[in-house]
Amino acid sequence: xxxxxxxxxxxTWTEDITLNNVESFRQALETLLNEQADYLVVNxxxxxxxxSAGLGAIADSVMTARACQKELVIAGVKGSLxxxxxxxxxxxxxxxxxxxxxxxxxxxxx
Amino acid sequence: xxxxxxxxxxxxxxxxxxLKAMEVTEELAERMxxxxxxCLFLRLATEEACMNAYEYCQKVQKLPFRLFWxxxxxxxxxxxxxxxxxxxxxxHDTVNTGPRGRGLQLIAHIVDDVYVKxxxxxxxxxxxxxxxx
Numbered sequence: 001x002x003x004x005x006x007x008x009x010x011x012t013w014t015e016d017i018t019l020n021n022v023e024s025f026r027q028a029l030e031t032l033l034n035e036q037a038d039y040l041v042v043n044x045x046x047x048x049x050x051x052s053a054g055l056g057a058i059a060d061s062v063m064t065a066r067a068c069q070k071e072l073v074i075a076g077v078k079g080s081l082x083x084x085x086x087x088x089x090x091x092x093x094x095x096x097x098x099x100x101x102x103x104x105x106x107x108x109x110x
Numbered sequence: 111x112x113x114x115x116x117x118x119x120x121x122x123x124x125x126x127x128x129l130k131a132m133e134v135t136e137e138l139a140e141r142m143x144x145x146x147x148x149c150l151f152l153r154l155a156t157e158e159a160c161m162n163a164y165e166y167c168q169k170v171q172k173l174p175f176r177l178f179w180x181x182x183x184x185x186x187x188x189x190x191x192x193x194x195x196x197x198x199x200x201x202h203d204t205v206n207t208g209p210r211g212r213g214l215q216l217i218a219h220i221v222d223d224v225y226v227k228x229x230x231x232x233x234x235x236x237x238x239x240x241x242x243x
Binding site: 018019020048049051052053055056057059060062063079080083084087088089092093 | 125128129132147150151153154157158161204205206207208209210211212213215216219
């Protein structure tokens with residue numbers, strides 16, 4: 001599901017990411033990257049589980065966004081998802097937020 | 111007192127089998143009394159180990175491979191047994207901005223011990239997790 005708020009576009013992903021649906025997740029990220037917005041948010045508040053292929057899709061999208069002078073951040077990072085992101089050191093190159101509001105505030109400069 | 115070791119096994123031929131194996135791990139871990147977060151992470155370790163084996167075995171046309179769960183008191187051991195030679199499991203715990211190469215990094219953080227051993231024409235990828243007392 002995507003929502004637009006000015007120059008900010010949000011993808012809300014609500015399922016755990018396994019080998020079963022990682023391709024759909026990858027495609028959803030690709031669609032988000034193709035949006036006209038420069039600021040992109042992936043809200044993963046409802047996600048508890050993500051495999052390495054899903055993590056790879058996020059990393060790849062963040063780097064692709066950067067190459068296109070866009071910024072992609074992740075919101076809803078908490079619990080087991082935060083722990084998985086910590087293991088793979090995502091915070092060292094991706095902006096992570098506990099809520100979507102924090103991510104939107106980051107983009108509007110609050 | 112009699113000491114019992116429980117072993118369960120499964121043949122992995124297709125991705126649906128991996129999903130089933132993930133369920134088995136979670137079910138066994140829950141039954142052993144692991145914390146809910148540990149059960150979820152053990153499920154993740156199972157998916158990562160199986161996907162690595164599946165991709166390799168599919169590439170070299172050596173499917174299926176086998177998965178074993180061994181429960182010994184408070185320890186759960188998950189073993190992936192595939193045909194082929196030994197491989198390195200050096201874990202470079204560094205920042206990876208690329209699309210691949212995080213499976214082993216995850217596994218090494220989830221389980222207490224991970225190692226590979228050769229057994230005839232097979233290679234065994236072993237993951238051990240002990241229940242916290």
